[in-house]
Amino acid sequence: xxxxxxxxxxYSAKIAGIKEAGMFKEERYIHAPQGADIEVEFPAGSPxxxxxxxxxxxxxxxxSHPDVVQAAHEGLNHRGYGLSSVRFICGTQDIHRRLxxxxxxxxxxxxxxxxxxxxxxxxxxxxxxxSEQDVMIADRLVHASIVDGMRLxxxxxxxYKHSDMGHLEEKLQEHQDKRFRLVITDGVFSMDGDxxxxxxxxxxxxxxxxMVFVDDxxxxxxxxKTGRGTHEHCGVVGKMDIITTTLGKALGGASGGCVSGRxxxxxxxxxxxxxxxxxxxxAPVIVSGAIKVLELISKTTExxxxxxxxxxxxxxxxTDAGFDIKPGESPIVPVMLYNAKLAxxxxxxxxxxxxxVVGFFFPVVAKGQxxxxxxxxxxxxxxxxxxxIAAFVKVGKKYNILGKSKxxxxxxxxx
Ligand SMILES: *Cc1c(COP(=O)(O)O)cnc(C)c1O
Numbered sequence: 084x085x086x087x088x089x090x091x092x093x094y095s096a097k098i099a100g101i102k103e104a105g106m107f108k109e110e111r112y113i114h115a116p117q118g119a120d121i122e123v124e125f126p127a128g129s130p131x132x133x134x135x136x137x138x139x140x141x142x143x144x145x146x147s148h149p150d151v152v153q154a155a156h157e158g159l160n161h162r163g164y165g166l167s168s169v170r171f172i173c174g175t176q177d178i179h180r181r182l183x184x185x186x187x188x189x190x191x192x193x194x195x196x197x198x199x200x201x202x203x204x205x206x207x208x209x210x211x212x213x214s215e216q217d218v219m220i221a222d223r224l225v226h227a228s229i230v231d232g233m234r235l236x237x238x239x240x241x242x243y244k245h246s247d248m249g250h251l252e253e254k255l256q257e258h259q260d261k262r263f264r265l266v267i268t269d270g271v272f273s274m275d276g277d278x279x280x281x282x283x284x285x286x287x288x289x290x291x292x293x294m295v296f297v298d299d300x301x302x303x304x305x306x307x308k309t310g311r312g313t314h315e316h317c318g319v320v321g322k323m324d325i326i327t328t329t330l331g332k333a334l335g336g337a338s339g340g341c342v343s344g345r346x347x348x349x350x351x352x353x354x355x356x357x358x359x360x361x362x363x364x365x366a367p368v369i370v371s372g373a374i375k376v377l378e379l380i381s382k383t384t385e386x387x388x389x390x391x392x393x394x395x396x397x398x399x400x401x402t403d404a405g406f407d408i409k410p411g412e413s414p415i416v417p418v419m420l421y422n423a424k425l426a427x428x429x430x431x432x433x434x435x436x437x438x439x440v441v442g443f444f445f446p447v448v449a450k451g452q453x454x455x456x457x458x459x460x461x462x463x464x465x466x467x468x469x470x471x472i473a474a475f476v477k478v479g480k481k482y483n484i485l486g487k488s489k490x491x492x493x494x495x496x497x498x
Contacts, residue, residue: 105423106446116147117336119462123439134439135467137457139336142305142414143376143386144462146336150379151372155337158371166364170197171353174364182370185377186341190303190328191311191320194349197370199362201300201329201340202228207356208296208325208342209236209265216262220254222246222279225269226298233267245272248283255291264293265324270313271301274448274456276415278306281317294324300340301415304333305387305461310380324348330369335376339365389461390414393468397459400472405486406479414459417443418475419452421489422496426453429478436474451498 101107112124114131117139122131145151158178168174179197186195198204205228209219217238221229224245233240239261243251251266258264266288268279281297288295299312307315312328314320325348330339342352352359380386394414401408407419420426426442433440433455444453479485484492 203358
């Protein structure tokens with residue numbers, strides 16, 4: 084029998100366990116394009132409600148930008164819907180190469196290779212360039228896709244405490260006997276919104292003869308003065324050996340990713356990275372849309388400047404209102420609530436007030452670190468943010484958490 088009753092029982096019990104633990108994820112159906120204002124059906128079956136979106140990675144507000152949509156239409160008209168091929172057989176068009184060249188220029192690297200997603204870029208890159216003689220030394224909070232990519236690679240794995248440069252240096256010293264050392268970090272960490280100390284990481288890598296890898300998915304397009312990413316913010320453009328990033332966040336938000344960096348590393352990915360070799364090419368509509376995105380953001384920094392202003396304003400409003408937020412500069416602004424149920428209750432009440440946010444709790448973040456992660460967009464106007472802050476204050480008062488310290492919140496609600 085293909086699917087015995089005992090299998091169904093075991094799986095059903097597992098799903099029930101997820102529900103009991105309060106970790107069941109329910110999808111919310113959006114009845115609109117992605118943007119600052121969306122219509123959300125939640126719970127399923129209820130009429131769509133108009134809400135302000137504060138939880139998308141639509142940092143530059145380009146996900147539904149008319150010029151990007153127009154460019155995607157042109158891509159569809161001139162290069163078709165799909166290529167029915169992986170890149171190296173018959174899945175590479177002129178526009179793929181054009182987008183890769185534009186990314187290389189934008190990121191300040193030597194070459195770039197597109198992947199179906201950044202998850203795939205991370206799944207392929209380590210195995211393609213490292214072997215048993217080498218070591219990967221990763222920040223302990225790197226993205227899940229990096230963890231998976233490292234698992235697929237035969238090089239030795241090690242980690243350093245989050246953003247702890249002393250610990251990284253110890254690890255670099257410890258691994259001097261290996262052939263190559265690769266330091267691995269996110270540029271902007273997605274849960275706390277903090278920025279990697281790339282300048283210090285580069286200095287340590289130079290001192291101890293190591294390469295540097297950064298995944299800039301939450302930075303490409305808006306971090307740094309001209310939005311090139313964390314390496315620009317930290318003054319180390321041109322020093323990155325490997326950058327991976329996504330087209331699925333600020334850069335249009337559709338899908339696709341890339342490995343960008345040293346010429347030989349990119350070439351080895353083209354020859355050996357399995358998600359490049361064995362998964363379909365990025366669709367022409369997306370490539371055309373992404374080319375337009377890069378044109379737009381290379382011409383003017385207006386959108387990332389608006390995002391920066393929105394971030395400063397939002398952080399100040401939340402702080403002045405008495406919320407406990409993670410300090411920083413990135414448009415990822417976590418409102419700390421510590422208790423998982425409280426995070427879910429606050430998110431639900433905010434939704435009722437017309438603000439769409441999601442509660443994050445274990446295992447997405449550490450136990451006792453539950454929060455609501457708000458994310459700003461250049462598409463937000465001051466009116467959006469003022470309406471959102473009014474809702475946050477109303478709900479914050481209801482739960483008596485305004486002006487309260489971490490300890491006071493935990494005393495009231497537990498961890
Ligand atoms: C979102 C994200 C990814 C995955 O990107 P996709 O292109 O959606 O696969 C990878 N790494 C980091 C750090 C991310 O934030």
